[in-house]
Amino acid sequence: MERNDRVSRALMVWLFMVLLAVAAAWVTISLVNEYMYGPETDVRSYFNHLEDGDGARALGAINGQVPDGTDATLLDGDALKQATETLEDVRISTISQDSEGAVVRAEYTLAGEQHSTDYNLHPAQTQWGFFTVWAFDETPLPTLTVSMPGVTSADINGTSAALPGSQQEFAALPPGIYTASYNSEYVDAQPQSVALTSADQDESVTLEPSASQAMKDQVQQSISADLKTCTDQQSLYPSGCPFSYEFDGRVQGTPTWKIVEKPEPSISVSAGSADSSRGWSLSPANGVAEVSFTSLDLYDGSTEEVTERVPFTYDAELGFDDAGAVTVSR
Template identity: 35%
Template sequence: MSQALVKIAAGWLLGLMLAVAAAVVAVNLVNDSVASPQQPVREYLDALHEGDGGRALGLLRASVPTSSAAMLDGSALQTAAARITNVKVGKEEVQPDGHVKVPMDYTIDGSRLHTDFLLEKTGTEWLFFDTWAFVPAPLPVLDATVVNSSQATLNGVPVNMPNGRNSFAVFYPGEYEASLNDEYFSAPPTKATVSGREVPPAPLNLLTQATDSLKEAVSGKVKEFLDTCAAGAVEQQRLQPDCPFYHATNNRVTPGTIKWEITEYPKVSIEPFGGRWVVSPLDGKARVTAQQEDLFTGRVSELNVVQDFSFTTRLDIGADTITVTPILTY
């Protein structure tokens, strides 16, 4: 009877030991997976990919610097995170201050990058399971500038650029692309990669240029001005009209024979200068024809001269208007 009890007790003891061992293994597995320091990092990355800025900010326990928050939620955030691929979250590394560093390797646009996340143990749940959280820190700030514009597009979202500049709080890692593509002004896209909070990201500088549409509109107004001026000179029969072009002669010109025509229209170049847009000096050619009489010999001949001319203009661009004002000097 005693031997049977011993066997039963031994069986129970063995079962208890196996259960304890299994529980220890289970606790270790949980602490190495869902209760590991890597888990908040994975949850944070999920929030970035979902464009859930509120959840990402709460997980990261980050403070937001004084800056625009346009990149911290929605499609702008999703776009920044969508370019993160080939993610590998590494084993945590214990730091001298008791924090742990969780390394992460990943790829953005074909470049292999690395980010370290700093976490701290905040307690336990159910007596056995560790809880971890990011060490609080400010978010990085991405600076952007644009020449002669108060608007731009950042990660597909229109953003304000007061006086041509702004600063944006951003999550990391991620890639941010600025561009400008208006009817009259555009700038080639430029990108910046934010891999961490320790190293400030390179600024996004948009070099604005006048579009072909604006150049064509200004060219049309310049052509209209020159054609009108030439027609007026013919109507008034003037060799020296109130135009950029003129002809001086000592001969007597027969009234009714003067004709002006523009043989080469100026090529329009529009550049930024002093916070506004200016048209470079406009150079062209005009032909004048007429009958003329030499005052000394009385000889009559045909006048046929091509005159080079040059003038400047003032360019004013409103919401719906383009005004080109010629500036003539005599």
């Protein structure tokens, strides 16, 4: 009898250990399934690929569908890596999950602003009979359309991107900040940034051309040189110049001129002309010259020093010579 009791107790201990091992195995499988094979793992991997600038892996991970007719320049390399330079505080959580699929939310900041993106995933297969492998549903990519009249390329996130017909639609991987800009010797455009955070987002920016500082400097140099040909003339009526001084008396000696307020015309370029020598123009600008001379009284021979300010308007055309240098002509 005593022997049977010992056998029973041993059997119960053995059964308890088996049940404990099964429970431990189940807990282990559940934890591994959640933290190594769960849908959040796929989203974390996707974000890692984005921050590495690895567009091929990111595109494959998200099951991204590139819209027809879009340019792929932003989907890899420096353009992609720069898009996530300000990506911080990434927090990933499962919003819902069942046997058919899961919704995983990524919360993060871009350039200091809070954003969130939801990703849809589905069970793709099972490994070892226990572990569920998840995959993203087909994800259409957001697009960014960049246009700038008169140019054939622009910079997006520091990468040169072609703009055939002065416009192009680019596919992009969310989330990220994409900044379009343009800079050449004579033309600048104020950079414009867009945050792309969701699959159904389609944004567009138009860059407005303006004269670069180099262009402004050359225009001022040309105007100064032009006006110098006028101030060098020792006459009250400089030939071919925008200013003169009416005086009925007699001048003793020679008059002298100087510019005391330089005209500073605005520079503009019409649509479609930013990358060419056509379409550039200068607005009329006001300036002030100063003339000095000695007047002679013919009756008594007395003299008087005269200095007068002479307002004038400078009106000229802006162009380029055969070498591409800026020309200003009245």
